[in-house]
Amino acid sequence: MLPTLTHIALHVPDLDTCVAFYRDYCAMQVIHRRAGKGSQIVWLAEPGKEHSFILVIMPGGQARQLASDDYSHFGFALESRAAVDQIAAKAAAAGCLIWPPRDEPYPVGYYCGVRDPAGNYVEFSYGQPLGPGSEAMPIP
Structure with missing residues (x-):
């Protein structure tokens, strides 16, 4: 196994x-x-x-202090670009948006990044070959 x-x-x-x-x-x-x-x-x-x-x-943990160009993160797939935009707007209003929505070539797709209260980065994406709609996308 x-x-x-x-x-x-x-x-x-x-x-x-x-x-x-x-x-x-x-x-x-x-x-x-x-x-x-x-x-x-x-x-x-x-x-x-x-x-x-x-x-x-x-x-009991220490807050993480990641650099803005550190792309260590947890990734969550969303159902649409609009859903990514909604998360980004919510995070911007809360002061925890680190990567505004951006579009990158396949397989990255459309995404934004948010800092959790412990300092970890969390990515919200649409159009990656993982998550909603991924069955139609081949992984290169």
Whole structure:
């Protein structure tokens, strides 16, 4: 059997603000919350993907200070360019937009970048060969 990526676990400086961010921007839901080593551990998942991939967040981390040209990020696919624009407008109003919407050649597509409360970068894209509509796009 081959390995399967099931989760990413992060320590964050403020658990509740990170839970709210991933709920409000990424439509993730808390599927599990428990005490662990003197703190809370929270599992987040996209609806319907609770058994395939989760984000585990725990308090106690340091805020990340990524450079504006650092493209380390979590990637979320959206259903349209308009949805990317909506996320970008919401993030700009909240002061956490890092990459305004931009269009790049295939396979990158149309995307924007947002900083989560822990300093991680989160990309929202449309037109990549992953996510909504990807079945029609070959991966080069």
